[in-house]
């Protein structure tokens with residue numbers, strides 16, 4: 001076992017300690033991830049553990065892919081039976097099989113951030129919340145936090161004391177109800193429901209406990225409460241759980257990560273063995289020293305020493321520029337020159353920043369310098385309009401209960417189905433408690449659809465044909481091709497023929513290639529599984545490991561990765577640490593920023609360059625910025641000051657910036673989106689919503705006034721006579737509740753109901 005010989009004694013001990021709980025707590029670059037991989041190989045080759053008894057959990061799909069590759073290399077035959085995946089994918093696989101045990105349908109859809117927003121928009125309307133106070137994003141953030149902490153709507157309501165908190169709990173409940181009706185889950189639900197499943201169906205839990213006798217988790221410091229609960233349940237029986245992590249790299253508190261999970265590991269799993277790794281194999285001594293100095297400013301850490309025999313290397317460079325524009329120009333220029341003159345590759349470089357919004361200047365300069373680059377976390381492929389349209393077709397074929405998907409495409413490409421008609425269909429679905437698609441199928445019964453009826457019939461017939469074809473003989477790729485052919489979607493783009501349309505066609509072709517790849521790789525390919533995979537890809541996963549380009553990404557996305565040359569940009573107070581961390585009283589937030597800085601520094605293998613701008617545009621206003629305290633926390637002798645900054649004290653002084661710089665910068669400035677973190681999942685992936693119908697658009701003109709009031713007797717064309725119970729001003733329209741003599745209470749929009757006073 002040649003791989004064992006390459007390990008140092010502590011690493012080897014960690015690999016060979018296979019039974020019982022094990023915590024490997026160690027600093028960056030000390031080989032934690034490598035130990036996990038070797039451990040898998042060792043379990044199989046040396047201990048005779050069967051591959052399907054092993055579950056390895058990583059933080060991103062990319063990390064899972066890398067680990068899979070390394071394991072395949074070490075283990076060979078049978079390695080595909082090992083589950084190597086993220087928490088979300090593992091939970092998703094389990095739920096696909098067993099979610100019917102807790103009252104969902106196994107063909108559920110997974111909603112992305114954009115879908116969730118659409119749902120929340122409808123909820124805000126439904127509950128008549130003031131949209132000025134209750135914003136979709138903020139509500140969704142609170143709901144997500146609750147889910148990560150395993151707080152249910154009922155519990156949230158019980159804990160709520162203030163009025164707004166009560167409203168948030170109501171919104172949470174209504175949101176869940178809608179998801180369930182659409183047979184959809186959001187990302188957080190995957191975990192919450194997996195835990196619920198394990199708790200409610202002990203036989204299912206036991207089945208998985210028996211299966212996963214060896215559990216390994218990377219980046220354990222970033223697990224949150226619900227993830228911890230999931231792992232705890234799974235590992236309870238055999239207790240062969242090995243987690244690796246670094247408390248200094250815990251950077252997802254905003255997503256509910258609970259650093260206590262790692263600090264309390266020995267309490268949660270009594271008898272746990274703890275192994276520390278101290279040799280860093282990644283970076284030079286200079287880089288490590290800088291990292292150690294910065295992180296030593298945090299309190300309450302588990303003290304760790306890191307050393308390396310990689311040699312001292314060059315000092316960490318710090319360079320300050322007048323504007324962000326100059327900063328980006330420098331970075332791009334230097335990369336271009338070094339690649340040209342020193343025979344380096346683009347892929348050896350990464351440019352890191354605090355928030356996604358900072359990427360724009362770098363992109364512009366990379367394009368100008370002709371440098372191939374890849375943006376991690378920009379507009380996600382899967383968030384593009386044409387891709388969302390195609391996926392909505394596939395989802396409709398797969399699960400017609402997903403109202404959002406059906407509504408997206410019923411009139412795409414145009415079938416002459418107007419917004420008013422769609423509103424009528426929606427209303428009919430609401431009244432009859434059926435899905436939107438079911439209502440479409442009963443369109444003949446809905447009055448007033450007029451010419452739209454033909455279009456609706458065409459649509460349901462097409463979906464019917466696609467489903468039949470899928471059931472009988474077509475595979476995922478063929479279904480997609482049939483969709484493209486029969487809808488005329490691509491033809492329409494071809495006819496338009498603008499550059500944008502051509503790019504859209506390319507994207508659709510790319511999607512076809514993806515389905516082809518999927519057909520080749522999957523063991524038992526199915527449309528549901530394909531859609532599941534697609535909805536779980538984080539942005540970092542789209543990066544092709546063989547491509548030669550510079551990577552631009554947030555510090556969050558860089559976790560676990562390594563590059564020869566790293567630029568940490570925007571090293572200014574208010575940028576990094578962020579404005580929020582600096583202005584708040586909360587020192588915890590500042591410490592989390594410092595850990596993020598530690599993560600950034602330790603990504604570099606050979607050289608680290610930090611850059612800053614003295615002036616940036618913030619929300620359209622020029623702002624003068626000081627160098628980041630994190631730069632100042634690195635002792636003077638460890639830093640190489642370059643360019644205009646020649647003395648440490650200089651970078652604490654307000655800079656002088658000439659007016660023409662400000663003018664020049666005015667049009668090309670970066671605006672920072674505070675609070676928009678770089679993580680792929682935290683980042684909202686919203687595509688153009690041009691083809692997305694909101695409930696809002698479904699409604700026809702609100703009646704100016706109603707000629708009936710509560711208590712009046714009214715007549716409806718279909719339901720007959722009844723008594724008005726309630727009238728609510730829903731903003732765009734009145735919602736009227738009527739108790740009909742023959743068919744009971746119904747709620748309807750006044751402009752559709754066309755009630756007559758009698």
Ligand SMILES: Nc1ncnc2c1ncn2[C@@H]1O[C@H](COP(=O)(O)OP(=O)(O)OP(=O)(O)O)[C@@H](O)[C@H]1O
Nearest residue numbers: 006007008027028029030031032033034281282560
């Ligand atoms: N014993 C070893 N001999 C040689 N190289 C090693 C050894 N252990 C780890 N490495 C190398 O050091 C680098 C860092 O290892 P790895 O990514 O496993 O560290 P890590 O502790 O997981 O880091 P991070 O905290 O950033 O996730 C990798 O390139 C890895 O191949």
Ligand SMILES: [Mg+2]
Nearest residue numbers: 032033218560
């Ligand atoms: Mg690692």
